[in-house]
Amino acid sequence: MSAAGDVIGALSSARKAIQLYPPTHPAHAEALDALVAAVERATGGVNFVLNLHDGRLYNESVVIPDDVHGARSIAEAFEDRSIESLTFAPSFSRQDASGLTEVLSLRPSPSLDVEAELAARGVTGVTVSFLQDETDPEREERERQRQADRAMYQRLLVVLKRLHDQFASAGTGDMSETVTVVAGVIDRLLADPAAVVGLATIHGKDDRAMFHSLNVMVYALALGQRLGLPEEGLQSLGLSALMHDIGKTAFDSDDPAQAEPMRALHPKVGAEILQRVALEDPGPMLVAYEHHMSVDGGGWPEHEEGYIAHPYSRMVAIANRYENLVAGASDREPLTPDRAVVQVLREAGTVLDPFFARLLANALGVFPVGCLVRLTDHRVGVVARPGDDPIAPVVRIAYDERGIELEDPVEIDLAEGDVRIVEVIEPDALGVDVADKL
Ligand SMILES: [Fe+2]
Ligand SMILES: [Fe+2]
Incomplete structure (x- = not known):
């Protein structure tokens, strides 16, 4: 058994012994001597630490297995008294053993002052630190920001849904609110890119088209930021990514007969729709038209040899491919993010732009956020x-x-x-x- 296990076992036995036997009983003395001996072995001349984390005991960062004798009861004794750690000094003496064992046997209550009780018993060979009752402000702030980011994402989802409905019924829509929410996402991207990429792990069971558009925007923006685009560039790229499949609103996605025309025609139809909206920025219209063009001249709509799609279209094509790979499809299991990056790299140079494919690998890393x-x-x-x-x-x-x-x-x-x-x-x-x- 480990030295740490021995200390825990001896401490647990000592607690039992002082409850069961009077101080004059030999078992009482034996238990305390055993504790002193166990601590001596564990310290070996340097401080030895037992700490509690998430209800489990550790010796520094090594977890104490549950089957170690006394581990449960000592973990509870720590927890009930808000003890985070005990540090045993090499000088740990019989008096320390006795005082510590007594204090760990006192009935836990909010008024119990462990430090004062140890001092009153002349304990010097062991020091105690306590769990913080007040939550760590940094952690609290992180949680608050996480909620705010999720709320922003949900709001964007609602705005996008409304816009899709408008386009589906009237062939046009008011994009002003969408522009504002995209600006909010960009603000957050510039402050904390990982938090924004993390949002793309949200996949609804319904509304696949909406989540697809949102997540393609997130990945396209991650690319744009890595590229060092200025804020107006990110705004144009983000909006373009969000709108890339808007042409699909002209088709009935529930009708199998429309699946093929929708696939083939949504780029052209999307560009027409966005032309009607008459945005000042031509980006969204171009990207809607070009996002299924391959760099080797393939893809659709048909285009002349040597035609070079706008960089934003090539970036959205990458984000679109990556999103489809990680989300999976009815006939294909989703890939884990790390494998999806590898697949994108495989398609670089034929379908996908090789520079932006590498930029994606660079932006997301070996283990992308969400793995x-x-x-x-x-x-x-x-x-x-x-x-x-x-x-x-x-x-x-x-x-x-x-x-x-x-x-x-x-x-x-x-x-x-x-x-x-x-x-x-x-x-x-x-x-x-x-x-x-x-
Ligand atoms: Fe598309
Ligand atoms: Fe798409």
Whole structure:
């Protein structure tokens, strides 16, 4: 058994012994001596720390297995007294053992002052730190921002739906509100690109067309930001991406007979619709027309040899392809984000623009935001932000090493410490909604 396990076992036995036997009983003394001996082995001349995290005991960052004798009861003793950690000094003495054991046996109550009780018993060889009752302000701010981002995304969804309805019934619509909401997304993109890319993990069961448009916009904007486009450029690119499939509103998507005409004609019809709206910016119209053109001259609508589509059209084509790959289709399973990036790179130079394909790989990284990953310590989480090291992003842990869902997800930066990513998991295989975990 580990030295940490021995300390926990000895501490647990000592608590029992002082409850069961009077101080004069040999079992009482034996239990305290055993605790002193266990701490001595564990410290080995340096401080030794036991800490509580998410209801489990750790020795520094090494989790204490549940089957260690006394682990449960000591974890509870910590929890009930809001103890976050105990640091044992090499000087840990018999008096410390006795005082600590007594204090950990006092009835927990809000008025119990563990520090004062230890001091009153002359304990010097062990120091205690406490769980913070007030929530970490940084974490609180992050959660507030997360809610605000989601609200923004939902609002954009509502605005886009209304616009689609207008186009479907009247062939035209008022885009002023859409322009405003896209500007809001760009503001957030410039402040926190990972948060915006994370929003694209949201997939509704219904309204696939809406989510597709929104998420294509998110990926196109990620490309635009990586390219270093100025804000007006991002605005034009974002709006163009959002509107790229607007031509589909002229068709009945529930009618199988219209599927082929919709596929073939929506670029041209979309360009016509956007021409009627008469935006000052020609971007959306161009992108609607060109987003299915391939760089090798293929695709549709037909175009002359040597025709070069607008850069925004080529960027939206990449974002469109990537979105379709990660979302999956009725006849094709979704790809995990890392594999979808690889597939986009495979299509570079024939269908997709090779420069922008590489830019996507660059913008999203080896493990794009939203990848569900298993770590070397068996925990499972979602990539929340890229790190400086492309294989060591920040991961939001959703499941602990036993597969138990965390109520309060923690973020860990893989750049700090030895934990690494073992594999990317297909969320459906675990029944996980990634957007929910991010
Ligand atoms: Fe399209
Ligand atoms: Fe599309």
